[in-house]
Amino acid sequence: MTGKGRELADVMERRKVDILCVQETRWKGSKARSIGAGFKLFYYGVDSKRNGVGVVLKEEFVRNVLEVKRVSDRVMSLKLEIEGVMLNVVSGYAPQVGCELEEKERFWSELDEVMESIPTGERVVIGADFNGHVGEGNTGDEEVMGKFGVKERNLEGQMVVDFAKRMDMGVVNTYFQKREEHRVTYKSGGRSTQVDYILCRRGNLKEISDCKVVVGESQTA
Numbered sequence: 001m002t003g004k005g006r007e008l009a010d011v012m013e014r015r016k017v018d019i020l021c022v023q024e025t026r027w028k029g030s031k032a033r034s035i036g037a038g039f040k041l042f043y044y045g046v047d048s049k050r051n052g053v054g055v056v057l058k059e060e061f062v063r064n065v066l067e068v069k070r071v072s073d074r075v076m077s078l079k080l081e082i083e084g085v086m087l088n089v090v091s092g093y094a095p096q097v098g099c100e101l102e103e104k105e106r107f108w109s110e111l112d113e114v115m116e117s118i119p120t121g122e123r124v125v126i127g128a129d130f131n132g133h134v135g136e137g138n139t140g141d142e143e144v145m146g147k148f149g150v151k152e153r154n155l156e157g158q159m160v161v162d163f164a165k166r167m168d169m170g171v172v173n174t175y176f177q178k179r180e181e182h183r184v185t186y187k188s189g190g191r192s193t194q195v196d197y198i199l200c201r202r203g204n205l206k207e208i209s210d211c212k213v214v215v216g217e218s219q220t221a
Contacts, residue, residue, distance in 0.1 A: 006037070018058045019058070019061070020056040021054075022056060024129070027048065030044045030070045039058055042055050045073045047073065050073075052073050057080075065079070066081055066086075071113070071114060072106075075092050077114050091127055093128065094108075094159075097132075124199075124201055133151060134157040134161055136152070137149070141165075144169065145164065146171075148174050148177050149173070150193055150194035169199045171199055173194065178213075180192070183213060185213055
């Protein structure tokens, strides 16, 4: 996020995004600050050189924030009341493939605790860089994902699927048939894959009309 706050705000304004989960912010501290163009960033980080998570809100929604939980530099959540509906927005940043298993287990334990603290009648949207591939197809996992992931599942992607099953959630990205360019969230060295996901309660999937990667921007909308 260093030096990129206004750039991000301009993207949100141009793309008409009201709420955005961000990861790897690399800002130390637990604060809320304006980033320009009528947007405010709530963030948490313990080291200015690694990790860090945040949620950006359009200013008109800031007064609707009831609670902010800064769990760690990998997990935080905001609770908002919008038109009588309780909405919990969770931003997560999972450890990369090469990280120690203990660090990965700590992340999933923190995410579990956040979910378990949210009443079942409230809406939940998780926007996270899970650093895993849930893969294409959904044989055996039809209850939590659609068929439209990318390429093959890995161990970290299985952790995402297992979490969705534990918490009765759906991996939203995978339910919408899109061209690959609208599904891929990460490109490097000629490889392209999907590591960023949006999750919601399975019972609320019918309320979501679309989910795709905005080509030319570095986040999923």
